[in-house]
Amino acid sequence: MSVAACIAYQHNIWLVFIAGLICSVGSWTTIKLFNRSLSAKGAQKMSWHVLTATAAGTTIWCTHFIAILGYDPGVPYGFDPVLTVVSLLVAFFGSALGFVVASDRNSTTAALVGGGIVGLGISVMHYSGILAYRVNGIVSWDVTYLVTSICLAVAFSALAAFIVVRGRLRNRALVGAGLLAFAILSLHFTGMTALRIAPLDIDNAATNPEAARTLALAVACVALMVVAAGFASYFIDGSTRAESVERLREAATHDGLTGLPNRSGFNERLDRELLAADAVGARVAFIAIDLDRFKEINDRRGHAAGDEVLKILGRRMMGVLRGGEVIGRMGGDEFAAFRRVESDEMLQAFLRRIETVLSKPMTLDDGEVVAGGSIGVAFYPDDATTRTTLASNADLAMYRAKGDVSRSICFYEPSMDDFVRTRRKLAAELREALEKGQLDLHYQVQTSVLTGEIRGYEALVRWRHPVRGLVPPSDFIPIAEESGLILPIGEWVLRTACATAATWSPPYKIAVNLSPIQFGTAGLPDLIRRTLRETGLDAERLELELTESTIFVDRERSLHMLREIKRLGVSIALDDFGTGYSSLDILRSFPFDKIKLDRSFMREVEDSPTARAIIRAILALGSSLKIPVLAEGIETDAQLALLRAEGCDEAQGYLLGRPAPLDSIVSGGQITLMPGDPLAQSA
Template identity: 55%
Template sequence: MRHEFPRQRKKMISVVNCITTQHNIWLVLVAALVCVSGSWAVLRLFSRGRSVNGAEAIGWQFLAATAAGASIWSTHFIAIIAYHAGTPVTFDPLLTIISLLIAMAGSFCGLMVAGTIRTSWSPAVGGALVGLSIATMHYTGMLAYVAQGTVEWDMRFLIVSILLAVTITSAAIHVASHDHGTATKTISVGLLTLAIVSLHFTGMTAFKLTPIFIDDSYSNPAAMQAMALAIALLSVIIIGAVAASYLIDNQNRVRSISELEHMALNDALTGLANRASFNDRLDAQIRLANYGGPKFALAAIDLDRFKEINDIKGHSAGDEALKILAQRMRDSNDGTLFIARTGGDEFSIIAPVDNRNQLREVLLQLRAEIIRPFAIDGFQASVGASFGACMFPDDAQEIETLISNTDLALYRAKTEIAEKICFFDKPMDDAVRDKRQLAVELRHALENNQLEVYYQVQTLVSDSSVTGYEALLRWQHPQRGFIPPVEFIPLAEESGLILQLGEWVLRTVCSQCSSLGTNIRIAVNLSPVQFLHPDLPGLVAGILSETGMKAENLELELTESAIIQDKDRTLLQLRQIRELGVTIALDDFGTGYSSLDTLRAFPFDKIKLDRSFMGEIETSKPARAIIRAVLALGRSLEIPVLAEGIETRDQLAILHAEGCESAQGYLFGRPAPFANILSGHKDAPEGALRSALNEMDRAMTAVAPSLGRLG
């Protein structure tokens, strides 16, 4: 063992002497440059191939093998030419070409094993195959080296050269397969370069040439050096072309990733940040504020009258309008605001402000830009803008609360006429929040059959006969108790639930009442919003057919507001419904519009006099006059009139004296479930009415002085 180290040192000295004394150092440097550049290209292409699969992976490994073969072969032959043989030399062309093919084919096989077989050992094994191909190429190339003289080989150096090539290349490919940064890449390039260089110069140390001048031929050093430079230039071109494909692909990947990131974080139409980007920014802003950063405000914008642009000019014009408005927002932004499009015509802003006054100034300026008229294809358009805002942390300390409070403020701004910039106000917005919660609970009640239909009797004033019932929706909330329709019906209309709710009521009524007598009509109220249904007449016809309810037993009631909103469409739907045999009643007449044009435009089957007049009929001369006029109008148009809200016998006596035909109210019976009707409740109103009529004459005598004064 004492002699081991001196022997290794002697070997190293021999290799160094081979490089410095037996080679042209300048050509050695050229070979080294080719080797380094080729190693860089090979390992980059190899790593790229490992990141993909299938044919694309094979393509990248083929390019890597091409670069490897060119760089290995060129390094070898430039270094061979740099060797001072001291005797004339030539190259066997066939073996020279074979050595190049061995370098390329062997590298391809090794890189395929290392790059496409996904195991822990495949990079090392594949690298070893590449190293073996380098050694095979080298010694095949040495066989192509023909010199005048005798050749001897030092087998020790020859074996060491092969071991160095195999082990170091295996390590290089193994490191390259675990690419974790610039340092790893540099190490792998260095190892592959070392493998090629160590193989060559250790192998050349094993090569012993004894010159023998057989003839007068000689080698031209200048020509040999020129050939070496030509090989270097050609190899650099090949390596450069292969590397260029990698760089172009890498640039395209970077560009594609950048575009994908932009698409992921920005709205495709307006170019503003999208909801995902907004959520990330808001989360980061809150974290910054919680760690002592500045206050900020969240503002939500909803465009008013934007739907008109879509309806009049189409969705392409709507898209163009959004682009114009988004650009105005960008132009008015001094760089401090983060503006995002978070919905169809909804935008959100994160503003670094200290108080509401600062925020108001910012929003006023922004709103002024938004509401300025603009032109789209010669069409002058304009929109309004409602703003809801909330300060962090003054108005909210959590992200969910901040967003919720901002939405509540925006909701209030949309319902306000004068104030279009609203800040979160706890007392006012708590009421809005409660309404929204009630709307959610209403949907739950509908889905879980927690609603019930009650019926209130309708009778003729002249005798004791029952003419029908009005269906009334009732909601007994499990926690809140009874909730009157005046509270939850508007919520259903605002949320759009009224379509589903109205269909449920109509189907329930028709199912329950399909077996009642032919002379009994069931009145069902229609909301104005229900006339937005795409096929309301078809829905009514379908429910009648499904439940077996006779059309003549169904009466649909609507207020005049339902007609005013879209008169032509509504009247067309009413005519189609009436053609089914269903009767149509005009509800709440005497209030609201009460337009005579409406009565002229559609032949209603009944007019329902609003209950508000009944409370004043005994004391108010104007109320009595209106009732008399409505009854006279009904007679002249041959439309029956039903008075609602009858609670006293005196009211009934006055209506009887004025000639009212039908009545409805607590005097005849309170609303009750359908089961009460089936159990005989339908006879009770007749008894009550007979009792009322028996006492009517006495009541008429009692109120006669009043009738005279009011008449």
Template identity: 55%
Template sequence: MFSVVNCITTQHNIWLVLVAALVCVSGSWAVLRLFSRGRSVNGAEAVGWQFLAATAAGASIWSTHFIAIIAYHAGTPVTFDPVLTIISLLIAMAGSFCGLTVAGMIRTSWSPAVGGALVGLSIAIMHYTGMLAYVAQGTVDWDMRFLIASIFLAVTITSAAIQVASRDYSAASKIISVGLLTLAIVSLHFTGMTAFKLTPIFMDDSYSNPAALQAMALAIALLSVIIVGAVAASYLIDNQNRVRSVSELEHMALNDALTGLANRACFNDRLAAQIELGNNGGPKFALAAIDLDRFKEINDIKGHSAGDEALKILAQRMRDSNDGTMFIARTGGDEFSIIAPVASRGELREALLRLRAEIIRPFMLDGFHASVGASFGACIFPDDAQERETLINNTDLALYRAKSEIGEKICFFDKKMDDTVRNKRQLAIDLRHALENNQLEVYYQVQTLVSDSSVIGYEALLRWQHPQRGFIPPVEFIPLAEENGLILQLGEWVLRTACSQCSSLGLNIRVAVNLSPVQFLHPNLPGLVAGVLTDTGLRPENLELELTESAIIQDKERTLLQLQQIRKLGVTIALDDFGTGYSSLDTLRAFPFDKIKLDRSFMGEIESSKSARAIIRAVLALGRSLEIPVLAEGIETCDQLAILHAEGCESAQGYLFGRPAPFADILSGHKGDPRAQALRSVPREMSGNKERAMTAAAPPVHCLA
């Protein structure tokens, strides 16, 4: 050890030794960074990185060796064999490439150590090939102890350096691996130079120029720094690109591509963190949900590209109006969520009002003025909810109330008010379950001629017996089906069931089925009706579809076109609930209905109110003039029936003739069941008072309108 130290301090130019050390350290750093980068990838890319690492290794190791050789005080003129000098450089690069490839691309526990040993061996071969290129005027002897020791040190220490670099790449590992590789190169050179013994035999100052050799050493160092720097620069550029790519991927993963706001995933992470902070004594915060009103109109009228542009404008307004305290995310198509600190409900309301004012402010879109509305629902943690799902659900309930109210567009969660909404949502879920599990049933109410009470048809009415809640009136669940998009499936089920059951009777009796206004949004309602008739075998003239005038008002042109196509099938069309709502004569003029159904609300007053009787007389006269038969609903007494008969009404329907009943009862009635027959016949001798008493004793029945 003392001999090696003595060799460094007394036989070398210490300044050139320091230059060699600097080259060695910087080269080792670059080599191990490139090697680690190569281990993180596969295939051709891995080969490319290991080639760069080998280039850096060869240049730095070779430069370190030759700068240190030039720093050696030979005491005699020296020169270098150019062929062997170049061969030593190639050995360093090729050997390093082989060793680093084994260490980096063969994924076993032993490959880094073996690959490192190959690199160390190539360093030793390069060193002693370089020493053969060292031509001096004197005799050379070798101390084999130091020579073998130098090779052993190079192989083992380099093997350890590569093993450490491949295991993990923490800060400590980086320092250790760079230090080991530097130590391997330095120990090889100076232990090998200790083994080198030169005895001068001729002194000729003209043979070598020490100043020129020193200049060459500096040139080699500069060239090495350039090579290593270029290789390191490629690593750094790639590393920056990777960091930038990861940053962009993180931004894409956490931000909405269209608006640039945080997306749902980022919102979920932020909300979870905020709740955890709140549970650990952090401040209150509010979760607010925003739903844009009338946004669908922009998509429908101007197209989705215009809708996207509108969302960009509105998102930018939200960013501009945010004072930095709100976290705003786009969580759906036209839905946004906010997490905001809460000092008081009043301050939060003011902040939301300012934000809403910016959202609803008109803007230019493709050359025209556009505007949207905005409904806000808010819930405060921990006052209104402590769990994530409850917090989100309560916020949605408040938003639902804000959307349904006309005046108040910013609603805070209120347990009493929002329990009703929660019950409606649960009922909607139960309705879907009932449809999927055959818990619904079609009842039928008889329709008769006024003149002799003979049966002319039935109206199909939907009934739902809830397993826990009991009978649910249609007036409760039909609007829910319309709101939740279930009405199309529900309406088709009723139509198919009624047609199938009535077809099985084998009688020439008409069945009337109600259509919801929402069903006219079906992309091919006439085709659906035709398909049901074909599948069930019901003759088209035995099907009557009933609709209210509200179904026509929503989209008059489209609805009338569909009605015309349905009527061409042979199906009759009835206008239901006439006398209430719009009751526009223009509707009767625009479409020749096959029947007008007079609303039941007039029947309760027909015996006592002259105005009610006058309206009925007018409707009947209108029907006769337009040649449209009129059916009166809600007949409960013989006196009512007598008045309708006197006024010339053709057909009627009501409790007087029969209550809505399951298909089994209708089927048994047509097979001669006296009880069911009694439902369809009216005993003329009964007084009006007695009849009223009987019907009043029965519970009310709600029908699908």
């Protein structure tokens, strides 16, 4: 009650209110700055400590000074300038020391001790300020109130620091600010209650109350500006950090090339959409998108052109989106999209917009390109109840669309799972077939068009499945490439073909196909060298066939690889010529030993003048470059006669001989095996 009476009857209530306002705002700013220092490190941490001490010292000193100016001692008074400045410095350095000690987040004791130091700093500041307070009277103290004021300041400051540093309250900063403000105000007004003044009658001594109030308002304004500066620093830092975090989040969840959500950002949005759909019982369409000709664009025009295509597609995709629709880039040339299915018409409209974007030509520096794309759609929760399964099912539908030239959009069907399971089972059986020797080689003859004499044989792998029977290469070679089995299968074919051909009489050439994956391995030249050495086959009797598309994957590396193989003395044929890129620059850059004209031209040659013109042009090109041309797929006498008339060198096809196992060829008398070979004995 004595403290309350002191405030009510011995103070200007308006200046008390201003002091309380300065104390509250300053304490809140101080705690915010201190809280920021707790998460900072190094020089930044020290900078935040300086700002914290500045805000705290200004708050403590200005609260005290304004309240002192609002105090009416009943006698004239004044201030000692030196001690007044000293009290300000005590407030600053006492706060600085206390908050630095309290900032150890791993120690409860440090928080309490540091807060206590702040409380002692408040106390020393107050009583040094009272010493600067000159009154015309005899000053004495009520020790009980004096000790109580110091205890209040230390206790509540320590509690404030502890709650901010170690507390688990949700609004611990606000609570800490309130406790700090109470520590400052309770110290001041309890301490003023402890003050006793016995007036002295001194002539001509007087105080101007208006001047005191004006000074108090001036100090309040300065205090608010200092506190505002501290708060502005905190606010600017918080805004900057928020912007930085947002930029980092944007970079982490968006693709840097297209600007679309990346896999992480897309999945995050999809998860939210699936939860929202569950809440209202809605359906969500997941759309898997894969570009059809992106690899071709990348290989033929370079990666810069590929990146430009992705950028253009990204802009166009963002431009066709409507509310609730999201498209993201999953990586490479894979995209995905989703939207809630309000109606089939709206979904179809979305799919048409995506299809239009994919099929619209894009202008690059050297012409126009069309990326094209295959689209697969699966529905949540109809086709899947988890995001992973939903995406997997949409991928199945997309791959079905990619394999079906009649449509670019496919919807998931449960039977697609059976198709995938069948392919996985076939891959496992193919691995077993390689281990158990179920693979076999058939040989197709290659003859001279002019004389009909045998020039060589092409080795073709076959799989004799114990249940399915003879599995065609078109069924198991793609599976072998997907599963990685193409490498051991390719090595087996090369080794077996060379070992078998080494026993032939006459010593015909043996042609072996190289898969793109096999050609991409760095150890291929060593494998060929080792195989020739171990089987005893002369290098000039081995002919390796590879397609144009294989070379275009990495042109410079491919040409280097071809030269390495050529140095071994092995012949190299360019297979399926006319169906791929057919770049004359490839023929100029590397001297192929043979060009193999693709069988598709022979199917049309009797009815299509265009096909005949193309064959004539390729044969003329081979003649000019002195590269023999072999035509594949010869099935009629008319086709063979046309090739003979046009001067084709060699031919291969069912008319001349179907692929057959070696024992059939031996029994037919085309080849004799050297004595000692198991096949020769059985023949």
